[in-house]
């Protein structure tokens with residue numbers, strides 16, 4: 088039996104999503120750009136999907152561009168916006184972004200612009216004073232994620248975007264982990280100019296995503312080619328993926344009120360279980376505003392890869408932010424930015440739930456976890 | 471996820487020789503402060519310098535735990551010198567293979583063993599030196615029988631004393647106490663019967 092608690096890595100495609108996609112992997116195979124009515128039928132499905140994605144984030148359909156996923160959306164938004172400025176233009180982003188953003192900032196030198204990283208506090212919240220100071224340098228673009236993939240911490244992007252606008256900058260947000268989990272309202276949050284979505288984080292398949300580009304925002308095309316997506320993002324429409332994303336958006340938009348509180352209850356159940364049953368454990372950013380599905384726990388004295396291994400033996404899937412493979416361990420940059428030392432961050436495990444997670448699964452995971460931590464603590468030199 | 475052999479997984483799930491040894495002959499704490507991997511290792515060395523018992527604790531990945539466990543099994547009963555000759559390759563072989571990226575994980579175990587053996591040798595040599603110096607320039611209150619005695623060899627916890635004459639037990643106790651005072655550890659003097 089598998090208990091899947093790694094939904095921030097990827098989610099199960101919803102059964103309705105799979106059903107909706109199947110025709111487009113079969114009879115409905117035509118090219119959405121073709122003139123014939125066979126093509127037009129597929130085009131209609133693509134446009135319906137676009138409307139559904141737009142509805143989920145309260146945008147206009149023509150502001151939604153389909154991409155291959157979150158990484159592409161981030162790359163397009165940032166490189167596409169920065170390309171409209173001369174060399175030496177400034178990108179402001181945070182120290183806890185996903186590599187899809189952070190690596191662009193690292194490469195900014197060779198891409199012809201500059202970048203500055205806004206630090207976070209020990210709760211994972213953006214340092215607003217540092218943010219204001221960065222804005223004084225008149226950046227061309229600000230990119231601050233909506234919700235962090237490791238800690239679940241939510242940035243107040245509405246306010247951050249307004250501040251960016253006052254400073255004359257465009258504002259992008261990587262909302263890959265937020266869309267489908269918390270309400271996103273681009274009609275209310277008018278400061279957000281660009282927003283990245285990834286299908287596989289909200290029960291659509293991998294390899295499909297979207298970029299919201301607010302009307303009037305000028306972006307360099309990312310893919311040059313056959314003029315799809317109004318010439319901004321060429322490439323034959325990935326109609327099965329697009330239809331899947333549309334259905335996933337529809338499902339997320341029509342979730343019952345209590346879906347959010349149910350998820351929160353399960354997450355709390357898991358957190359309390361961890362704190363009560365695993366000595367030396369702590370929840371990261373517990374007091375911060377967080378996604379309802381995400382928790383990162385630190386099990387002091389117990390190395391995370393060993394924990395993951397023991398969990399895996401019993402069918403529990405979770406993940407850790409650090410990668411240790413080639414001799415030097417890379418502790419999670421997110422936890423590091425929060426001031427968590429490498430010893431502790433190498434003991435961190437992330438559990439990310441979904442609307443398909445059950446209380447029984449949480450309880451089973453807790454049983455397995457309690458045994459694993461107890462066992463590893465007996466081997467540990469630190470306790 | 472790494473592909474681990476059954477034997478490696480067994481040593482990870484059921485590590486052998488975990489813990490510490492009270493009154494160990496050799497003790498070590500190694501690790502990399504920057505990545506947090508850490509290990510302690512305790513050795514019990516018998517009179518012939520064979521590893522009589524060994525215990526470890528590890529903070530590290532499954533491969534690190536399994537290779538430490540394997541190493542302790544491999545060195546038990548071995549002469550300390552031979553134990554130091556074990557290579558990472560042998561640990562990997564003992565475990566039925568290891569992903570090459572994980573080879574480095576066994577390094578920490580070997581470091582811990584090397585430094586525990588070094589700790590034993592340091593104590594042994596320190597004791598031997600203290601004993602030889604004591605007999606070379608004997609204090610006024612030294613029992614007469616010890617004046618003609620000589621140190622033949624040492625262990626971290628005791629020295630062997632030989633003499634043509636009789637070595638009464640209380641005299642050996644006197645020497646043991648004196649050496650305990652000098653080394654700051656509880657040590658004994660024994661008659662070398664060979």
Ligand SMILES: Cc1ncc(COP(=O)(O)O)c(C=O)c1O
Nearest residue numbers: 156157158185187236263264285
């Ligand atoms: C915050 C965030 N941004 C971007 C991405 C990348 O998305 P994709 O896998 O669709 O390229 C991820 C996925 O891990 C993410 O969590």
Ligand code: FES
Nearest residue numbers: 411530531534575
């Ligand atoms: S101890 Fe670092 S990968 Fe094994």
